[in-house]
Structure formats: structure tokens, C-alpha cells
Amino acid sequence: MQLIKAKDYHDLCHKAAELILRKVKGQKKLTLGLATGGTPQGVYRILVEEARQNGTTYQHVTTFNLDEYVGLPPDHPQSYHTYMNKKLFDFIDIPPQNVHIPDGMAENLEEECRRYEQMIDQSGGIDLQLLGIGINGHIGFNEPGTSFHSFTHVVKLEESTRIANSRFFSSLEEVPAFAVTMGIASIMKSKEILLLAVGKRKAEVLQRLIYGEVTEELPASVLKMHQHVTIIADEEALSSLSVRC
Numbered sequence: 001m002q003l004i005k006a007k008d009y010h011d012l013c014h015k016a017a018e019l020i021l022r023k024v025k026g027q028k029k030l031t032l033g034l035a036t037g038g039t040p041q042g043v044y045r046i047l048v049e050e051a052r053q054n055g056t057t058y059q060h061v062t063t064f065n066l067d068e069y070v071g072l073p074p075d076h077p078q079s080y081h082t083y084m085n086k087k088l089f090d091f092i093d094i095p096p097q098n099v100h101i102p103d104g105m106a107e108n109l110e111e112e113c114r115r116y117e118q119m120i121d122q123s124g125g126i127d128l129q130l131l132g133i134g135i136n137g138h139i140g141f142n143e144p145g146t147s148f149h150s151f152t153h154v155v156k157l158e159e160s161t162r163i164a165n166s167r168f169f170s171s172l173e174e175v176p177a178f179a180v181t182m183g184i185a186s187i188m189k190s191k192e193i194l195l196l197a198v199g200k201r202k203a204e205v206l207q208r209l210i211y212g213e214v215t216e217e218l219p220a221s222v223l224k225m226h227q228h229v230t231i232i233a234d235e236e237a238l239s240s241l242s243v244r245c
């Protein structure tokens with residue numbers, strides 16, 4: 001794992017956007033895995049601004065989002081469909097048919113999970129997967145205890161995750177209890193992974209990730225077994241480590 005230290009959130013977003021843009025501009029065909037949550041918002045803002053200024057095209061880009069809440073219609077203000085449209089897709093020229101987000105409203109969720117996993121494979125696999133990290137070490141919505149062999153599946157969200165994400169809803173009760181998420185094995189199939197960690201509240205989990213063992217109790221620890229992982233973290237997130245980057 002390569003660890004890149006960013007001064008602050010602004011710096012982290014620029015470093016991450018730069019890495020993504022190098023792929024967008026350098027590859028004829030590109031499949032990106034995308035994340036939601038607070039962390040990548042600033043990265044998407046930079047991508048949008050850069051496309052506006054330079055006319056950068058995303059016609060050749062296909063995307064797969066990590067996850068979606070079960071039971072929220074795509075146009076719900078807190079669905080990840082809405083998040084992605086409002087933060088990125090509405091402002092770049094990516095063809096709508098190239099955008100993939102799990103359907104949390106599917107009647108048969110098991111079938112939806114299989115379909116989603118197949119589509120990732122049919123696209124030729126993810127070239128670069130963007131990840132955030134939950135305070136309990138989750139990636140996507142893979143909570144502690146999730147099998148490292150899991151593919152796209154339905155998960156029951158941990159209370160700590162619902163509480164953390166309730167800041168985007170008007171109350172905790174409104175946060176769905178279930179989600180569809182790419183599994184750990186789905187994420188590990190990506191050719192390259194970029195994990196972002198920001199702020200004091202990620203310091204403890206980042207310390208566990210970097211110094212701790214590989215265990216299903218800390219889903220992100222699986223990344224240590226991947227060949228090509230970059231972590232970009234700001235000073236606050238790195239404050240529990242004594243590393244030189």
C-alpha cells in the first residue's frame with residue numbers, strides 16, 4: 001500500500017482528482033468504481049470544475065457505484081443515485097447508459113446483486129476503484145464480519161453506520177436499515193484502488209488499518225492483500241500514526 005499524506009482536505013481532493021484525471025485523459029476506455037459519503041464530494045467538485053474549464057470528456061468512461069440504500073427510490077434526496085447526479089453526473093458528458101448504481105428498489109434484490117456483479121465483469125472489470133472508509137473500517141457498506149469472499153450482496157447496516165450517515169437525513173429513523181453493496185471480493189477484483197481518509201474521526205481506524213492485522217473484523221484491512229492500493233489521508237486522519245510519507 002502506498003500512503004500519500006495530504007496537508008488538509010483541499011490538498012487531498014486535488015491529489016485524488018489528479019490521479020483520476022490522469023486515467024480519464026490517458027485511457028481510451030476506462031471503468032471507474034465510485035464512492036459516496038462526505039469524503040469524495042470535494043473530489044467530484046474538482047472533476048466538475050475541471051471538465052467545465054477544459055471540456056474534458058467522459059464519453060469513454062463507465063462507472064459502477066459501490067452501493068445504494070434499500071428502499072430509497074432513485075429520486076429520493078438521500079439516495080446515492082441523487083448524490084451522484086447532483087455531485088457529478090449532471091455536469092459531465094458521461095453517457096447515461098454507462099452509469100451503474102445498484103437498484104435498491106429492485107423487487108428481487110438477490111437477482112439485482114447477481115446482475116450488478118455480472119455487469120462489472122462484462123465491462124471488463126474496474127480499472128480504478130475509489131473508496132472512503134467508515135469509522136468501523138467498512139468499505140462500501142461491507143460491515144465488520146463480512147466475508148472477504150463476498151460479492152455484491154444485501155447488508156443490514158450497523159447502528160454506528162446509520163448514526164454516522166444520519167447527518168445527511170433529517171432523523172436517524174429515516175436512515176434505511178439495509179443496503180446493496182459490492183462485496184469485498186468485488187472490490188478486490190479492481191485493478192487499482194484509491195482510498196481516501198479525512199479528519200480526526202478517521203484517525204483511529206486508519207491506525208488500525210495500517211498497523212493492525214488483516215481480519216474480517218476490519219473490512220478495509222483486506223486492502224493489504226491487494227497489489228495496487230493508494231491511500232491518501234490528511235494530517236488529521238494520520239494523527240494517530242507515526243509515519244513519514
Ligand SMILES: N[C@@H]1[C@@H](O)[C@H](O)[C@@H](COP(=O)(O)O)O[C@@H]1O
Pocket residue numbers: 035036037038039040066067131132133134135138139140141161165
Ligand atoms: N457507504 C458509504 C461508504 O462508501 C463511505 O466510505 C462511508 C464513509 O463516509 P464519509 O466519507 O462520509 O466519512 O460512508 C458510507 O457508509
